[in-house]
Amino acid sequence: MNRDRFTAMACSVARTSGLIGDPWTLLVLRDLFLGLTRFDELHRDLGVATNVLSDRLDRLMSAGLVERKPYQRNPVRYRYELTEPGKELYGVVLSLLAWGDRYMAVDGAPMELVHRDCGELTTPLVTCDNCGGELHVDDVEVRPGPGGRHAPGTVVIAELLTGHSGS
Template structure:
């Protein structure tokens, strides 16, 4: 399912992809954000094979994205609760939903996020945490970070960094 070579790359995108870049994993995260957190609910909603669902949930638990919390002892039943690291993936899932609504919709968006504070449909954007400006490829430059080095997964990145 997952290639360990991505987890070993010296690149934050590669390492994050090793955790969540699987179609089923992203859909499981979507459902968890929507409040479906029991195994049977996830299985029923996604129509996913039990072995695949169990594998993806075990992976998310091992990566500390979700926690398995017992809600019943006999038989043992669990809920899958997002950790703080898992909750931080909300923007990623919301951005994919928004992109899909713009570029892959068939008969209108199947799900509309509504901002609770204003009651209006959300128009998610990636913004700067300092000034609030929208971040686009044209408006962002990259510099070497403290962990930056040439390594597998970043062999040529140093040629495009602006120091």
């Protein structure tokens, strides 16, 4: 599938999912968040074909989400580290993990999260950056933003947000 077509859509969800919306990419990000940084570690953990892993790492590097740094000189071997924009995807991965633990983990959560600041088990939540309240679908109003437009992938949404059709 050509994921590049999603980058032209006037939708942040489309653009982001075009970049990271592949299961292998999300699992690479998960492993990087968990501290696996070497190609051989990622390959061993995921059991993915090396060409697929290379492709996903290259894509993440091209997008500026991951950097490759040498950790050995002879032969040269690299580790992969998240950049600041890459680290900011942590909440996305945590949200998927929390949903999966709730609805897909029939034998219980595969891992538990402990908040280092308080030492307690935690479940990730999406909260308002102003008041700290938890955000749910019924609690959020959506308005047109400056980058929104009537375009492929957002035709009906643009009409709903602006109140008129683009034709």
